[in-house]
Amino acid sequence: MNTQAKPSKLIAGATGDWEVVIGLEIHAQVTSKSKLFSGASTEFGGEPNTHVSLVDAAMPGMLPVINEECVKQAIRTGLALKAQINHRSVFDRKNYFYPDLPQGYQISQYKHPIVGEGEVLVDLSPTEQIKVGIERLHLEQDAGKSLHDLSPNDSHVDLNRSGVALMEIVSKPDMRSAEEAKAYVSKLRTIVRYAGTCDGNMEQGSLRADVNVSVRKPGDPFGTRCEIKNVNSIRFIGQAIEVEARRQIGIIEDGGKIDQETRLYDPSKGETRSMRSKEEAHDYRYFPDPDLLPLEFDQAYVDVLAADLPELPDEKKARFIAQYGLTPYDAGVLVLERAFGDYFEEATKGRDAKLVANWVINELFGRLNKEGKGIEESPVTAAQIGGIVDLISSDVISGKIAKDLFEIVWSEGGDPADIVEKRGMKQVTDTGAIEAAVDEIIAKNPDKVEQAKAKPTMLGWFVGQVMKATGGKANPQAVNELLKSKLGI
């Protein structure tokens, strides 16, 4: 595995180059209708304290009952991370006091997690990949939420999130730059979304990261790390790593040493600040929860879930390259979301796949981005993109007219072939008509004709003029050939 950064990723300090070492603990909210140990709803955004069962409120005598769907989701995620699935795992109590934690402990998994070591392939560019090791994935409960800004004298607690299932996915310290860490989180997000096990919505807090950062001189053993808690966007993860690495380098170069501590990233100030030091670290007094039996299942149970997993992004990318001859870049873009690949394959159906990919990525995605729309809101369907590509492939319209056609389909809808027919957008392949336009341009511009003889790149100017005169409908190849022969170049 990549244990040493390439020179380009090192950070220059006063005493030489430094390498940053990063490991991430990602909390991913499990996609499930009800909570990990109760039947209360997990829906986001309900009125405070409306999705709370007696278990979530920790009423005396209430007993947790494991939600099998959450177990399945953790196994699916483990499979998608190519990780070891542990047939026996144990739920522990992690004891601490906090007003939004009515039980006085969080039920989590400590020594025996449901998922062990795995691996994620992370794309840094179309040609550069790194592998990031997964240490473990365990299931645990989310806590409630304290609200301190509703009144000047009181704090309020909302228990809607209390007991919602989380997967904590712990990476090995395998990342060596903010870029690598950001790419890892993006890939992990793509994977859980494919697997349908977490919606990956970082704005709603469904995916958040604790970022562990240390620095060292290349080749040295790992340095002391600091953990930056609860960073909730990919951009902030990158920023937090950059500023934290610089801070640590500054301290060490000034002769100081790094204290292992928990820090917070403040995006408005662009700095991290201490939350608690290791000395203040909690002693959670973990012990197996006596209310819950160890969680056990057999390989047959895992096999059923494995058989049901959808094709995952790495496999889909490889297939798109092999089956459709796409470039690694195009294939990589088209597997970022499951819906992208589905759209592309629906639009392709026996057509020129590279041309379809080009239209989907450049025209459609470009336009969707501009409007801030997701693919599921696209006014242009896969069948319509297919229709536009058919018209280009059969030389009925030029690429330029196709862009106008795309705009019409985007804003007005309709069948592309019908629109071209009704609005007279067909490309002129009749050389007689094109020739007339060519002759006219040549006759009007004797000076340019002379220049073109000396400088053949002037051809582009003539092509442009002819296209303009024909309303963009002349077949560009025919225009080129006619011009070349008439200009004698």
Ligand code: ADP
């Ligand atoms: P803890 O249980 O105290 O959180 P772990 O050993 O489980 O400690 O590590 C937590 C995270 O810290 C993991 O993601 C791991 O990859 C990362 N990590 C461990 N050592 C370092 C280090 N020296 N620098 C950066 N990250 C590290």
Ligand code: MG
């Ligand atoms: Mg930890």
